Amino acid sequence: MIFNSFNFIVLFPLIFLLYYVIPAKKCKARNMFLLLVSYLLYLQWKPVYALLLLGVTAVTYYSSLLIEKGKRPKRILTAGVLLTLLPLAFFKYFSFINDSISNALSVVGLNFHLQGLNWAIPIGISFFTFQALGYLWDVYYKRQGAENDFLTYALFVSFFPSILSGPINKASLVIPQLKSLRPYFDYYKAVEGLKMLLWGMFMKVVVADRVALYVDTVLPNYMSYTGTSCFVASLFYTVQIYADFAGYSLMAIGVGKVLGFELTENFRRPYFAVSVTDFWHRWHISLSTWLKDYVYIPMGGSRCSKLRNYWNIFVTFLVSGIWHGANWTFIVWGCLHGICQIIEKILGQQKCNYGWLGKTIKIVITFLIVNFAWIFFRMPTLTDACCVITRIFDPSLPLTVYIDLINLPFTIFGVGTLLLKDLIDEFAPNRFSLMNNPSMCIRWATYVLILVMIMITGVFGADQFIYANF
Amino acid sequence: MGSITKRIDIGGTGRNNYICDKMTDDVLIFGSSRAEHHYNAQMISDSLGVSCYNAGEGGCGIILAYGRLLMILERCTPKTIIYEVTPRYDYLYGDDNHQYLGRLKQKYDRFGVDSIFWSVDPSERYKMISRMYRHNSSFLQNLIVYFFRMSTDTGVKGFRPYYEEMDTMKIKGSKKLYDSKEGYVYDSLKIHYIDKFLKKTKSMKLVFVVSPVWYGQDTLVLEPIKQICKKRNTYIIDFSNSPKYVHHNEYFKDGVHLNARGADEFTKDLIIELKKRKVFE
Secondary structure, three states: OOOOHHHHHHHHHHHHHHHHHHHOOOOHHHHHHHHHHHHHHHOOOOOOHHHHHHHHHHHHHHHHHHHHHOOOOHHHHHHHHHHHHHHHHHHHHHHHHHHHHHHHHHOOOOOOOOOOOOOOOOOHHHHHHHHHHHHHHHOOOOOOOOOOOOHHHHHHHOOOOHHOOOOOOHHHHHHHHOOOOOOOOHHHHHHHHHHHHHHHHHHHHHHHHHHHHHHHHHHHHHHHHOOOOOOOOHHHHHHHHHHHHHHHHHHHHHHHHHHOOOOOOOOOOOHHHHOHHHHHHHHHHHHHHHHHHHHOOOOOOOOOOHHHHHHHHHHHHHHHHHOOOOOOHHHHHHHHHHHHHHHHHHHOOOOOOOOHHHHHHHHHHHHHHHHHHHHHHHHHHHHHHHHHHHHHHOOOOOOOOOOOOOHHHHHHHHHHHHHHHHHHHHHHOOOOOOOOOOOHHHHHHHHHHHHHHHHHHOOOOOOOOOOHHO | OHHHHHHOOOOHHHHHHHHHHHHOOOOEEEEOOHOOOOOHHHHHHHHOOOEEEEEEOOOOHHHHHHHHHHHHOOOOOEEEEEOOOOOHOOEOOOHHHHHHHHHHHOOOOOOHHHHHHHHHHHOOOHOOOOOOOOOOOHHHHHHHHHHHOOOOOOEEEOOOOOOOOOOOHHHOOOOOOOOHHOOOEEOOOEEEEEEEHHHOOOOOOEEEOOOOOOOOEEEHHHHHHHHHHHOOOOOOOEEEEEOOOOOHHHEEEOOEOOHHHHHHHHHHHHHHHHHHHHOOO
């Protein structure tokens, strides 16, 4: 369910109330209720795809039990992984592989093309597939015992706050919480969760959806705009994707907290990273942890030769690119991030060993690199991405910038507020705390102000979250 | 905020207030930005001896037009309505219909307007309980306009011409606008509001017009309107493929909008056509 939708605002208090009607002692009943809600919300979209979710759950559940029994665990793991990946490969990558092969064949004069699929990709498939695969590998590497209770495991895979766009939770974090006797109502956690929900909503509707108006005007029609406008649009897209995805993650974690759960932290002010390597310690943390644990380390990680280590980094980010989407643009985006990190490793520039000026310069350089890579992420084809980049660097184009006067004040307000909050959180976390201020007046004034800002400057009726497409 | 918005008499909000609360002209022009920037209402008034107002609105179509018509009919009945047809906004499927509600938000309490919101999105019924939401994305402009009298041009009788020359960067190829090869999908809600609009304008003369397009336009896209004209026994005057305008940079600001020169030229041509068809007799 989209957290900034009206349905959510109506349904969530109802879910919350019903959940807390069930006594804390009846942990299983509470889990059953959450499982039911998770599946009902998933069914809302395309009912038949709930079968895929159930299928992935069943395959990983039984595979993990068989792996733990210890008879040919590697074979079971391989079969389990392949079966789990099958729906993802089929729905997300079939058309891409099919098109790529037929394009390659047409170069040598062979015309072969299978009928393409025109089916919608099951929502959140990349997230729940990776979460289930992570669990399977954890059981195989004996980091986690196989879960015997199917309902608990099914809830772990389908937990409604995180199924759509993550975070990709680790079984070791969530399953113990599901199995333990949770307190009836954790007031402080719930308040913390509501604050996250409020700020996440602000990031989504006030910042992300507002800058999206500019991005969606300029980038799809880049030929009609100057290079400077394209550059501004790319900067706005960089803001948009952060506010959109980090906003969603905050809301997901917030909803989890209101229900008494702790989910994985997903963002830590990524645009203050001093290197691309540092960026990945702050951006989509749950995915980078997953890739580190299940791709990078099994390949040898950094405990191998330098060359092999560089190769491992490259492959990890290639997988990251492929995970994001079935398009060459995502692959190039992933490769760019991989190559940048290899260069940083060679030059010893992964961390910042300079003073504040050096740090500022490194933050700006990293931001520009990440911004450059986002162009590939945003544009529909490699040709389009290259054309946008060419326009940005074309000196013959005028230096005028397209300005949307109606949206400009709201954009400045939204982006400025987000930047200010992130600056404070990054460099002076214990000062100027408004939402956590000891004074009740200041705290409540902040809540009300954010709510009012959402109501009067938010963009409503916008499309869903960017990462819900992955 | 509501009372401030009501008192604004300049800029886009002032124009909206005038159309919804005060306008009593004989001839009304409805449609999108192509209506707003193409029809010189003063020229129509002077040439035909009738009072005329341009009630077109950028990025809007039949849903807003119907809402505005309801409010106008509360106080007067126009004699003639000229409707600039923009298929994308008037009957084709594709855009999020929420976008047409912006100018109606502040008029939500007026008779019949609320039901337009509910038909676009039932949850709007609950969102609109919040008075703040009614000023979403517009409160800042309205405050600036009210206190500092800073605003965009209100236009002459609602007509807001573009004075810029053709920006060739905005031209994407030379293919005609709309492509029937992919087939046209119609938006049932927009069609519903076309029907309602037709019913409300039964006692008036209604003329559909398609103003010039630099690219030219696929004629098949106008089929639904042509059928309505047959049923209603009214006209559609189509300038979209007129050789006088197609690919003539001097008349355009971009591929779909005429500049001031083009708008005046087109209005002259339209007046000749209206006279020929004896619309005002």
